[in-house]
Amino acid sequence: MKKIYADVLVLGAGAAGLAAAAKAKEFGAEHVVLLDEKEELGGVLPQCIHPGFGLHYYREDLTGPEFAFRLYEKVRNLGVEVHNQAYAIELIPRKYDEKIVRASSPEGLLDIHAKTVIFATGARERQRHEIGIIGYRPIGVYTAGQAQTMMDLYGMMPGKEIVIVGSGDVGLIMARRFALQGAHVKAVIEILPYPGGLTRNIQQCLIDFGIPLYLSHKVISVNGTKRVEGVIVGKVDEKLNTIPGSEFEIKCDTLIVSAGLLPRVELLMRAGAFMDPATKSAVVNEYLETTIPGVFLAGNALVINDLVDYAAEQGEAAATSAIKFIQEGGFPSCVQKSVVKGRNVRLIVPQLITGENDVFFYGRVSQPEEDVYLKVPEVGMKLRMLRVKPPEMLRFKIRKKQFENLEEDKITISVEPRSEG
């Protein structure tokens, strides 16, 4: 067993983790250790070869690998201690300023004694069984990320006749990738009555290539025993139940499942962090600190981000908090107020605030709506928004000054039609 000491230990070297490690080092932390299970750093970025990354963070339109390369160069030049192919298997909180993270690595087991830990472990993809698709388990069913890795890292085509489940941006981008590589994308199937991705991706990924989008439809089962031969698709009603008699078959040799991401926070859950069923991750305060002191969250592990820029921004914020934690010997225990979800707000982070800092909030609505106010009555905030959609993250700031007159022990965030006030 090898023992390592760290002031700041960052788990996961995707956009959030790389940005966190660089920031911690820039702020003068001596021992910054970065751990990732993979050989190549960058998380999902190296496999996302399309442009659309870094418009805010670098004010340039980069591809995923280019974005990762820039962050990685910074981390390397700053002298962060990087361990790749090292998989964190356990988090053991010892004292408020000592946590042990155990990892399995090519050098054997590592025990990293860290003052602070930043979880930037990203998210995993939902699998076909998690969205209720039945049938045999033939070859030819992949998640979007698996297909992307095969095509864009290893240069292999998963199949020729493709059906994609899920119209989020990842599914749409994969539809275009397949079409460009000469595959026949027969359909994108979406269970909800509206597309999950950005309108510009409907245009440049589907309409550009004449790919049909079936809204209010679901894939019920997979046909084929050895290789996928087709899928059975049905129309659904408002309650998302299949309408009997609406079923039909689409012949294909490959089914791509792009049904959303789940934060990878099992270690935190097992270590006893308080969880939020809406984000499916741990509850955090405005320092992005979980209920385990000195353990922070950033990137897709905290909340599923549609923009890499937000993931990197959260990484930097978590690093800034970690440095503050070390310098001040932990955060003074203060009264925390809760952030309550009001009308048409499905999730929000942070879930707790002290009211003593400027706070960036990230959230998602449940339903698309036009011409609305984003309201936080307790601090007298009212922001007009032309439209809100579940795939587009809400991001807004409440300033410290606005909290000054806050008397309640909570704030409520809601989205309300403008006509109703």
Place this chain on the structure above:
Amino acid sequence: MGEEKEETLKFTCIVCPIGCELIVKKVGAKIIDIKGYKCPKGKEYAIQEVTNPQRILMTVVKVKGGSLPTVSVKTAKPIPKAKLLEAVKYLSKLELKPPIKIGDVIVDDIVGTGVPIVATRNVNGE
């Protein structure tokens, strides 16, 4: 030849994530009205899209004996939409040797568009 008909085209601006709904009216090849854009870039895009639609292309090219079997590439600028598939076909026949550096020009002029293809990741030798 008869009178040229007025035609209305609707599409989404892809320049930024806001995704404005653009409405272009034209008679023959002549644009007579553009609506729906929220910034000048959108207007430019609308004109481009109805006269000569262009896209950035991204794909991968095979690499022999490298740390990875492919290198990701993109066109340095958008190329005509009609040339996308031809360009992918051309690139799928290439095989490169490492080392390749980010920004290296892989093809000077892809399928007669005058636009170079550049690498978007590093690939070292094995």
